[in-house]
Structures are given as C-alpha cells and as structure tokens.
Amino acid sequence: MRHHHKSTVLAAAAIAALSLGLTACGGGDAAAGAKDDGSVGASKSAQATTDTVAGAGGADQTTAKNGSGSTGGSTAGSTTGGSGTKGSTTGSGTGSSGGGTGSTKARACAAGDVKVTAAKADEVPTEHIVLTATNTSGSACTLLEYPLIAFGPIQTAKDIPAVAKSKPAAPIVLKPGAPAYANVRVALGGAHEDNKVVKEFNVNLFAAEGPAEGSVVVKAPAGGLAVDEAAAKTGYWTYELRNGADEF
Known part of the structure; x- marks a missing residue:
C-alpha cells in the first residue's frame, strides 16, 4: 500500500x-x-x-x-x-x-525735293518773313533741322543762327505735296544804313551728317527785303507756326 x-x-x-x-x-x-x-x-x-x-x-x-x-x-x-x-x-x-x-x-529732303517760297509777315515795317517748304517729290522725306539761309553769295554770306526754342519735338516728315514752315527775322526796326536790299536768297537743307549738297534759290517777296544780317535769325522747320515758340 x-x-x-x-x-x-x-x-x-x-x-x-x-x-x-x-x-x-x-x-x-x-x-x-x-x-x-x-x-x-x-x-x-x-x-x-x-x-x-x-x-x-x-x-x-x-x-x-x-x-x-x-x-x-x-x-x-x-x-x-x-x-x-x-x-x-x-x-x-x-x-x-x-x-x-x-x-x-524717311530719307532727308534734298534741294531737288522741295520748293521754298517766302512771304512777308503782316507787319510794318517788315521784320519777319515766313518760309514755306513744299515736298514736290513723289515720296516722303524728312526736313531736318532749320533752313540754312544765305542773304547774299553762299561763299561769303553770314550764317543765320537758329532759335533753339522753336525746335520741334520730332523730325518733320513731309509726305508728297505737304508743307512745312519756318519763321525768319530779317531785320529790326525797318530800313536803315545797316540793311541791304535782297531780291533773292539761298536756302540750303540739312542732310543726316550735316549741310546737304546744293541749295534752293528763293525769290524775295515783291519789292525785295531790307535785311540786317546782324539781327537776322531763323526758326526750325515745323508743321505749323506756333505762337510763342516761333515768335522772336
């Protein structure tokens, strides 16, 4: 057990x-x-x-x-x-x-591209003339700067200075038949011993690099112009004359 x-x-x-x-x-x-x-x-x-x-x-x-x-x-x-x-x-x-x-x-206008005429301003005695340049060519051209004016033989004439305030903002481009204008002062105070009577004068144009070849012969208004080269000034070419800018 x-x-x-x-x-x-x-x-x-x-x-x-x-x-x-x-x-x-x-x-x-x-x-x-x-x-x-x-x-x-x-x-x-x-x-x-x-x-x-x-x-x-x-x-x-x-x-x-x-x-x-x-x-x-x-x-x-x-x-x-x-x-x-x-x-x-x-x-x-x-x-x-x-x-x-x-x-x-547009190419620069040459002497053969434009016809230039002169008209007396509405004043007595005459101190200013207005030049009108009309494009007589068949294409547009640029009228550069201002008219180079010779009130006498080109070789000996005094250069007429331009008035800076009359310069436009952009170059003046003329279509065929279109005009441009420049105001020109030819004398101060009317006729005196320093004036010379001008029956015609020469206007030269600018090219891109300076004065262009050739010039335009412009006939003076009827009776001729009493010009004082010492007092003469020219405005720039513009599409239209502007009060103030072209007054001098």
Missing part, C-alpha cells in the same frame, strides 16, 4: 510537471502568437502609415504636377502673352514703321 501511494504521488507530480510544461509551451506559443500578431499589426500599421505617406506624397506629386500644369498653363499664358506682346510689338513696330517712314526711316 505504501509503495502504491508513492507511485501515485510520483505519477501525479509528473502529470503536474507535464501540464506546467505544456502550459508554459502553450503560453510561450500564445505569447509568440501575440507577438507575431503584434508584429503583423505593427507591420500593417507601418505599411498603412507608409501608404498614407506615399499617398500624401502622391498627392504632393499630383499637386506638384498640377502646379507644374499650372506653371505650364502660365507658361502657355506667358507664351500667349509673349505672342500678344510680340503682336503688340509688331503692331507698335508697324505703327513705328509707319511713323518711321515718317520720322526715322
């Missing part, structure tokens, strides 16, 4: 130990399973986070692409604007060219 009880006790102890071992193994497996589940969960969570970040990055990329698209749109707009600007420039160029034909590109 005592031997049998001891065997029973040993058997019970062995079973308990085995149960503990199995429990421990089961606990370890469960823990491992839990750990694995946690790792998978963490991986899934990390993957989800990565996907979210990737998604955000994708959104950023999409935004960047959209931004790039916007930039592209802007660039296209700029190109269109540039084209518009180019169009404007072209338009401006055309206008400029039209004005250029009139301002910067």
Whole structure:
C-alpha cells in the first residue's frame, strides 16, 4: 500500500510537471502568437502609415504636377502673352514703321525735293518773313533741322543762327505735296544804313551728317527785303507756326 501511494504521488507530480510544461509551451506559443500578431499589426500599421505617406506624397506629386500644369498653363499664358506682346510689338513696330517712314526711316529732303517760297509777315515795317517748304517729290522725306539761309553769295554770306526754342519735338516728315514752315527775322526796326536790299536768297537743307549738297534759290517777296544780317535769325522747320515758340 505504501509503495502504491508513492507511485501515485510520483505519477501525479509528473502529470503536474507535464501540464506546467505544456502550459508554459502553450503560453510561450500564445505569447509568440501575440507577438507575431503584434508584429503583423505593427507591420500593417507601418505599411498603412507608409501608404498614407506615399499617398500624401502622391498627392504632393499630383499637386506638384498640377502646379507644374499650372506653371505650364502660365507658361502657355506667358507664351500667349509673349505672342500678344510680340503682336503688340509688331503692331507698335508697324505703327513705328509707319511713323518711321515718317520720322526715322524717311530719307532727308534734298534741294531737288522741295520748293521754298517766302512771304512777308503782316507787319510794318517788315521784320519777319515766313518760309514755306513744299515736298514736290513723289515720296516722303524728312526736313531736318532749320533752313540754312544765305542773304547774299553762299561763299561769303553770314550764317543765320537758329532759335533753339522753336525746335520741334520730332523730325518733320513731309509726305508728297505737304508743307512745312519756318519763321525768319530779317531785320529790326525797318530800313536803315545797316540793311541791304535782297531780291533773292539761298536756302540750303540739312542732310543726316550735316549741310546737304546744293541749295534752293528763293525769290524775295515783291519789292525785295531790307535785311540786317546782324539781327537776322531763323526758326526750325515745323508743321505749323506756333505762337510763342516761333515768335522772336
């Protein structure tokens, strides 16, 4: 009986130990399973986070692409604007060219391109005359600066100075048949011993580099002109005489 009880006790102890071992193994497996589940969960969570970040990055990329698209749109707009600007420039160029034909590109008028006449101003005694230059050529030309007047032989005549305030803002371009004017003071106070009577005189024109070749012979108004070269002055060529600027 005592031997049998001891065997029973040993058997019970062995079973308990085995149960503990199995429990421990089961606990370890469960823990491992839990750990694995946690790792998978963490991986899934990390993957989800990565996907979210990737998604955000994708959104950023999409935004960047959209931004790039916007930039592209802007660039296209700029190109269109540039084209518009180019169009404007072209338009401006055309206008400029039209004005250029009139301002910067029309050749300088030569002596053979214009007819110059002189008329006395409405005053007594006569101190001023008005010169009128009419383009008699078949194309536009630029009347540069002012008339170079010689009240006597060209080689010895005194140069008649120009009045700066009468200078126009832009060159005077004459279309065929169009006139330009210059006010000229020929004397002060009427006839006296310093005056000389002039029946005709010479008007030279400017070229781009200076006085042009040749001159226009201008007939003095009826009765001739009493000219005092010391007092004489000329205005610039203008489209029309302007009160103030052309009064001297």
